[in-house]
Amino acid sequence: MRELLIASFRQALEQTHPARLTAQHLPEEVPALIVSVGKAAMSMLEAARERFPQVPFIAVPKAEAGRDWPQAEHGQILPARHPVPDEQSVRAAQIILQAVSRLQASDLLLLLVSGGGSALLCAPWGIDLPTKQALTQALLRSGAEIQEINAVRKHVSALKGGRLAAATPARIRALYLSDVPGDDLSAIASGPTVPDETTFALALAVLDKYGLDFPEVRAHLEQGAKGVLPESPKPGEALFQRVENRLIGSNQVLLEAAQRFWQAQGYPAVILSDRFQGEARELARFHANLVQSIRAHGQPFRPPVVLLSGGEASVTVRGSGQGGRNQEFLGWLGFYLGKEGVWALAADSDGIDGNTPAAGAILAPDTWHKAQGLGLDLKALLHDNNAHGFFQALGDLLITGETAHNLNDFRALVVE
Structure with missing residues (x-):
């Protein structure tokens, strides 16, 4: 599943490459x-x-x-x-x-x-x-x-x-x-x-x-x-x-490209919104609640389903960590889901999440257990805005380098 998440992000970037989009709208006049x-x-x-x-x-x-x-x-x-x-x-x-x-x-x-x-x-x-x-x-x-x-x-x-x-x-x-x-x-x-x-x-x-x-x-x-x-x-x-x-x-075009990828893999894929804003922590809470509702009641979607979302979260920096809004989103998502976990990827389409060298990170169903085994205190790291340090310690950063792209944030959650 890790490979599929990464492939969905990369294919969405490729299909919405800025050169391809620009060529379609150039003027006839020189x-x-x-x-x-x-x-x-x-x-x-x-x-x-x-x-x-x-x-x-x-x-x-x-x-x-x-x-x-x-x-x-x-x-x-x-x-x-x-x-x-x-x-x-x-x-x-x-x-x-x-x-x-x-x-x-x-x-x-x-x-x-x-x-x-x-x-x-x-x-x-x-x-x-x-x-x-x-x-x-x-x-x-x-x-x-x-x-x-x-x-x-x-x-x-x-x-x-x-x-x-x-x-x-x-x-x-x-x-x-x-x-x-x-x-x-x-x-x-x-x-x-x-x-x-x-x-x-x-x-x-x-x-x-x-x-x-x-x-x-x-x-x-x-x-x-x-x-x-x-x-x-x-x-x-x-x-x-x-x-x-x-x-x-736009971000919507990016998410639609990812949706086509997942559908080709046989997964129902739903675009929640391309307009999410607000604190990454609260955005993670919403996504965690949705995952739990799908698992418990099959509402509003029956599993398996891929949840896609975009927009741009924000982070009020209070700690000394490197942060990164997509990494912070995933950290809080992992915190709210706890031992249940979920497969998820969150990344900035430009390849640089905040002031970190990572595009984002990957959350896995066993992230909580791996963190416990390494003695990582997720809540303390998040309060220090150090989600980057958390995922770096786990080896779950997504490193792409700068992509020459910029269509905002990309989030994919696979609820199996």
């Missing part, structure tokens, strides 16, 4: 410039360059330790850091803003966007980079949902929240791969070409909700809330008449 940003930047760019080999491009992928991106003819590759922006993120944003501002109204800009773009393109507005870095880290550790995080990001950026579209006179076709529950384009990489419905006042409310005290940020946001600073472009503004935003891939 663009004047291609810009590709995000964790899937290079795989999306691959499809665009195959169709338009002579068109100049700028790509901003996630920097990888020990990897040097070769400079290609006709373009620039500018790797930057994620999830916390760095000086290269600022440099990449400046180069792109300058390049798109030089385009003409008759030109077409092809923009390829995947998750991670919020950090990879950083154009601080009203604050400096160190403050932006500290703010990003605090937001990520706060347990805030991605929409809340992006509401703040959009109002301290000269590029996010539709501001990139405002920075160029060109026509734009933007292709988006979704890594957010509900596929809200304005939340993917903070929606650089998408109308923004959030406000300075909402960004301030997010800081208040999570008790984040950043005087420089607050001063900037308060100026905006008073009308001293211009708001981000809103729905209905004329500039969006020359912008076409397309969703080309």
Whole structure:
């Protein structure tokens, strides 16, 4: 069963590869410039360059330790850091803003966007980079949902929240791969070409909700809330008449590919939802309750059945462990099910779960017994946000390396 779980994840990734999805939505018209940003930047760019080999491009992928991106003819590759922006993120944003501002109204800009773009393109507005870095880290550790995080990001950026579209006179076709529950384009990489419905006042409310005290940020946001600073472009503004935003891939597409895999293996497979959000611990409790109901009553599904789910859990970090939201989900799932156990895999489709080197992990029916034999205190490790250490000790981490993919989280539970 372990091999089947891993195969279902890998096949789902293969069938929804960003290059394949991008190729289906490229324009007939030759663009004047291609810009590709995000964790899937290079795989999306691959499809665009195959169709338009002579068109100049700028790509901003996630920097990888020990990897040097070769400079290609006709373009620039500018790797930057994620999830916390760095000086290269600022440099990449400046180069792109300058390049798109030089385009003409008759030109077409092809923009390829995947998750991670919020950090990879950083154009601080009203604050400096160190403050932006500290703010990003605090937001990520706060347990805030991605929409809340992006509401703040959009109002301290000269590029996010539709501001990139405002920075160029060109026509734009933007292709988006979704890594957010509900596929809200304005939340993917903070929606650089998408109308923004959030406000300075909402960004301030997010800081208040999570008790984040950043005087420089607050001063900037308060100026905006008073009308001293211009708001981000809103729905209905004329500039969006020359912008076409397309969703080309999503978590739902990833889960459907996994569903086809399991059905081919003879297992009924049900997609619970592609929109799960909230604390990984509570999400695990829901899945554990569902497993127990299926086993006890055959409700709402009769076993055997494969439960598939996606979305993006969050973790409020209180301990010192490495964590990883998918590993934390599985740890709590194992805790709630106890000796009953279940076969399950949870992983981030980009191959990196939180700040760990693992994509996720695998839970087995005997995980509880193995942990007891090794003297592992699962509850204590979870309270220290150290699910990574737990699965590492068991040898049950899922290591894929970065996948050049980014369609959010993947969870599969096999209830036999």
